[in-house]
Amino acid sequence: xxxxxxxKLNKKIVQNEGSPVRLYQQVLKKIDNIEDxxxxxxxxxxxxxxxxxxESEKRAKEGKLKSKxxxxxxxxxxxxxxxxxxxxxxxxxxxxFTPAYDATVVKKLKDAGIAIVGKNNCDxxxxxxxxxxxxYGVTKNPWDLTRVSGGSxxxxxxxxxxxxxxxxxxxxxxxxxxxxAAFCGVVGLKPTYGRVSRYGLIAMGSSLDCVGPITNxxxxxxLVMETIAGRDEKDATTVEIEVPKYTEKIQNSIRGKxxxxxxxxxxxxxxKDITEAIEKAKKIFEILGAKFVEVELPYAKYGIPxxxxxxxxxxxxxxxxxxxxxxGFNAKNSDNLIEHYFKSxxxxxxxxxxxxxxxxxxxxxxxYYDAYYNKAMKVRTLIKKDFNKALDKVDVILxxxxxxxxxxxxxxxxxxxxxxxxxxxxxxxxxxxxxxxxLPCGFDKNRLPIGMQIIxxxxxxxxxxxxxxxxxxxxxxxxxxxxxxxxx
Amino acid sequence: MKxxxxxxxxxxxxxxxxxxxxxxxxxxxxxxxxxxxxxxSLNEVNTENVQPTNQVTGLDNVFRIDQKIDSDIPIExxxxxxxxxxxxxxxxxxxxx
Numbered sequence: 001x002x003x004x005x006x007x008k009l010n011k012k013i014v015q016n017e018g019s020p021v022r023l024y025q026q027v028l029k030k031i032d033n034i035e036d037x038x039x040x041x042x043x044x045x046x047x048x049x050x051x052x053x054x055e056s057e058k059r060a061k062e063g064k065l066k067s068k069x070x071x072x073x074x075x076x077x078x079x080x081x082x083x084x085x086x087x088x089x090x091x092x093x094x095x096x097f098t099p100a101y102d103a104t105v106v107k108k109l110k111d112a113g114i115a116i117v118g119k120n121n122c123d124x125x126x127x128x129x130x131x132x133x134x135x136y137g138v139t140k141n142p143w144d145l146t147r148v149s150g151g152s153x154x155x156x157x158x159x160x161x162x163x164x165x166x167x168x169x170x171x172x173x174x175x176x177x178x179x180x181a182a183f184c185g186v187v188g189l190k191p192t193y194g195r196v197s198r199y200g201l202i203a204m205g206s207s208l209d210c211v212g213p214i215t216n217x218x219x220x221x222x223l224v225m226e227t228i229a230g231r232d233e234k235d236a237t238t239v240e241i242e243v244p245k246y247t248e249k250i251q252n253s254i255r256g257k258x259x260x261x262x263x264x265x266x267x268x269x270x271x272k273d274i275t276e277a278i279e280k281a282k283k284i285f286e287i288l289g290a291k292f293v294e295v296e297l298p299y300a301k302y303g304i305p306x307x308x309x310x311x312x313x314x315x316x317x318x319x320x321x322x323x324x325x326x327x328g329f330n331a332k333n334s335d336n337l338i339e340h341y342f343k344s345x346x347x348x349x350x351x352x353x354x355x356x357x358x359x360x361x362x363x364x365x366x367x368y369y370d371a372y373y374n375k376a377m378k379v380r381t382l383i384k385k386d387f388n389k390a391l392d393k394v395d396v397i398l399x400x401x402x403x404x405x406x407x408x409x410x411x412x413x414x415x416x417x418x419x420x421x422x423x424x425x426x427x428x429x430x431x432x433x434x435x436x437x438x439l440p441c442g443f444d445k446n447r448l449p450i451g452m453q454i455i456x457x458x459x460x461x462x463x464x465x466x467x468x469x470x471x472x473x474x475x476x477x478x479x480x481x482x483x484x485x486x487x488x
Numbered sequence: 489m490k491x492x493x494x495x496x497x498x499x500x501x502x503x504x505x506x507x508x509x510x511x512x513x514x515x516x517x518x519x520x521x522x523x524x525x526x527x528x529s530l531n532e533v534n535t536e537n538v539q540p541t542n543q544v545t546g547l548d549n550v551f552r553i554d555q556k557i558d559s560d561i562p563i564e565x566x567x568x569x570x571x572x573x574x575x576x577x578x579x580x581x582x583x584x585x
Contacts (some may be wrong), residue, residue, distance in 0.1 A: 100565040194545050207544065236550040237543070305527040316504060323505070325580055327569035337581040338505070346507025351515075354506060358497065358516050359523060361504045372527065377540030379533050384541055416519055417526060433544035458545060 004163055006220045010068045013060050020056035020071030024049055024115050027073045031117075031164050034487045037145055040159035042078045042136045043086050044118035049073065052115040059113065068223055070113030075159045075168035078119035079126055080211075081200040082106055085116070089202045090134040091124035093322055093329045093348035103200020104232045105169055105211050112227050117165040121155030125319070126176055126204045127352045128152050129422035132413045135350060140409070142184060142485035143448055147406040150180030156214045157184035162487040167215040167224060171201055173208045174307050175401075175426025178438035181214055182401040182451025185440045185485070187468070188214045189221045190426075192459045193433040194239050196225075197232035205314035208307075208430040218439060218468035222246035225461060241459050249462045250469035255289030259467070260390050260397035262297050268424065270403050277442035277450040278400060284474050285398070285467070295390035295397065299382045303428030306383065308420055309363050309376035310431070316360025319353060355416060380431045387432040387455070395463050397455040400425050401438045405448035429455055437464040439472065443480050492520040 012018030028046055035041065056071030065071070076082060079089050081099035083106075088094045102110065110116075123133035131139040131154035139154040141147040142162040149158040153170030157180035160168050170177040172190040181188025189212040196211040203209060213224035229243045261282070266275050282292060324330035324344025331343035349357070363372035390397060403424060412418045429436050434455055441452040456464040475481065497517045501508050508516065563576050572579040 097569050100561045100568060192545070194547070207542070233552070236552075237545070237547060239545065239547070299533070302530060302533060305530050308523065309527060309530075320504075325571070325578060327571075330571040334581070337583055340581055341505040342507035345505060346509075349506070351512070354508065354512065355516060355519060357504050357506055358500055359520060361500045362492075362520065362524070365500065365503065372524075374540055375530050375533075375535060376527075377542065378535035378538040379530055380544075381538050381541040382533065382535070384544060417522055420523075431541075431544070 002163065002216050004166055005216050006068065006072050006166055006223055009072060009166065013071050014065065016060060020053040020060060020115060021050070023071065024053035024073050027117055027163070027165060030162070034162055035164065038140050038142060038158055038162055038164070038487060039137050040121055040139050040149070040155040040162065040164055041075070041118040042088055042090060042121050042155070045085055045116050048085065049115045049117055056113050056115060066111070066113040067227065069109065069227060072114050072166050073117045074109060074114045075117050075120045075156055075165035076106060077122050077153050077156050077168065077170045079122060079171055079202045080106055080169060081202070082116070082119065085119065087119065088136070089125050090122050090136055091348070091350065091353065092135045095329065097327060101200065104197035104234060105228050106200065108228050109169070120153070120159055120168055123152035123154070123352070124350050125202070125315070125353050126152040126171055126173060127315070127356060129175065129179055129419055130407070130412065131155060132409065133350060133352045138409055141406045142487040144406065144446070145486065146408060147448070148183065148409055150183035150406060152176040153214060154180045157181050157186055157188065160184070160186045160214050160216060161485055167213055167220060170212060170214050171204070172210045172212060172430065173204045174311060174430050175423040177212050177214060178401050178426050178436060178451070178453055179422060181438040183406040183449065185449030186214055186216055187218050187221050187440070188212065188438045189225065189461070189465070190429070190436050191225065191229065191461055192435045194237045195435070195459060195461065196228050197235040197238050199232055199234035203318040205311040206318060207314060208311060210430065218437065218465055218472050219247060219250065221437070222250050222465045222469065239459070244462050246462060246465050250466045252466055253289065254285070254467055254470050257290050258293050258394040259285055259290050260295035260394035261292045262295055262397060262399060264297070264300070265399050265425065268301070268403065270400050271405065271444065273444035274400055274403070274405070274450050278398065278452050281441045281452055281471060282398065284471060288470055288474055293394050295393060297386045297390055299379065299386045300428045302379050303383060303431060304420060304424055306376045306379045307423065307427035307431055308359070309372050310380060312356045312360035313364050313373050314360070315356040316364065319349070319357055322348060324348070352416070383428050384432040387429070387434055391457045396467050399453050399455060401451040401453045405444045405446070405450060425453070434458060435461045435464055437468045439468050443483060447483065492517045492524065
């Protein structure tokens, strides 16, 4: 495992053994060396970041660090507004968009003293599972440069794995934090819907979007959550529930606790190596004193069709604001207002955004609304009840994140439906709103990382982090923990 | 199930104010047909007496006091990304003839 965790770096900074400026320069050097082949950033911000690192350094010398994140180099997925820093959503539509304000999550991190490295590449508008939909090129997988990094937060996961930043903030609408984390061998947490503010996040599916950290370790994820979680008056769906000291709570023993095991999941075309890795993890949890209980999620198999109706409906509505007038791409030479809308949206949006706008418009249109949208909203209720019922019996559920490890660049990009199926184990959790942690649990025969996910009750991030951390500690000495990406 | 026709694609694109090339119309018709066919599996699910879920954590309407809040972002910087501005107003092409 890497030495470059927030926890370890913070200790060095506190003891004045590590310098935030030097740390930031190391990260920039890494970027110089590998970014041309990796492409994990749309925009790199050395000027802003170095200034922040210098401030951190001053505070460190005076013993006045703002938080444990003070002086830590951070990447931000390019769907979060960053004041005076270009924010593209990886779409040509926003190629020259520079927000006048910070997203709440960015503001909180700045207040905690981070040094921003840049804006991470992703699928345009966060639509995708491979970053191949980015208008700024695919982000490659640090473990095998011929493979995808996953998506949509592929740039975030790849940058953390390749140590181009120490952690990154991603967004997860149907798996977009967890799947790339699994593909790149890092940790990703999708918190409960409403746990972290969405203010300043370029909206994709507003009833599904969640903001969370991508880190090297579960302990780091716990630490970042302490900073970014909580009620925000600018996002009415955030809730007034106290944010626990996750870094302390994760130290608790999991002895006697219960883990749900969903047999059907492993009959849904999961790679043999993934099944074996998760079965091994199961044994480790048993050694730690946890008990496995079989649970059923009979409606989970309807997750993808339900998700692709609700999500595209919300996408078509959220992307309605890009009209070529207020901000964003504006077409030249249109004769009248209506033509200006059509042309700006035609030229500004890529193929996947167009496909989703069209699907969403269809499922919301008169005559189809009940058969598709309303039907999906009802199935969503059943999926949510499924998870509630299962989680009444257990503390968390253990599941695969993905049916396969990272696939080849180009393998699925011509077949949208195949790409959508990459979310088969993740999307239903967004429909249900539960928190879920994706963390590494081994490697396949091609030495590609395998992830597993730990799903918890609403607002019980504490438990998923607790189980994740205990597993991580118990497997510290495993040989695969020594493997390094090809970019190192 | 039936296929999505080019005509349907054109009608929907009009509703969405979305320009599409001829090639895009063909591929979108094909892909929509495929994806919507896949979604047919939802018809197997009995949803009689099931309420739709609009808000997953069970929040009801969340209100704030209806009063003006001053912003520290000046109007010029709010309009900084707007392509066509005059006297702090957004300019659009003529709406009515």
